Amino acid sequence: MATRRKEKHYTLEMDGVSIQVVQKSMRSIRFTVYPPDGRVRVAAPIHLSRSEIKDYIERRLPWIHKQKERLESMDFVPEPEYSEGELHYILGRKYPLRFAGVRSTALNGRSLEVPRSLRGQKTKIQRSMDGLYRTLLKEFMERRIPVWEKAMSVRVNARGVRKMKTLWGSCNIRTHRIWLNLELARMSEKCIEAILVHEMVHLKERLHNRRFYSLMDRYLPDWKEREKELKEGGIRYY
């Protein structure tokens, strides 16, 4: 058991499940089953004894097993290899990766061209792909936000693209700033547009209430259909 400041970290084996426990200054116990492999983590208040924690876990085991099963039944996109000819989805279309004498990763006709100098360097290729994703999403926003601002009579003051773990987009209703998740660059423009409109509707209605969805229906009647791609597109965010 490692003790770090006021934290305890250890692993428990229960019912064939390996559980990472962290005890720290917090009020209630929290269980998380992480994708893609169903890793289980329990965060618990520092003052609980180990047997108390075991009791809590015991009671949550059925739930933990259910979550693990759910994750196992989902198909996750395998980690890309970034090898010659590998297919990558960009704006909803498949492009074969080609190493070429280019300075930065870009689309060229029907191929995704990656600088030859990066061959074999996964992290560097990934970073370079992120650059392309960011550019494409920024271009998309430049093009589409003015159209929707007019249609919805709202004003977006700032926009950005970033990696987000749990959200496809976000909207700061105080500063009128919209963020899109970098991973959206893999989806079709129809789908990205649904997320953009969703975030912009928040400028009119903060909550996901009836009014919110009736505004969505008004501006983008097929928004549900468009968002389906997010579930079929591989990575899943819940």
Ligand SMILES: [Zn+2]
């Ligand atoms: Zn929302």
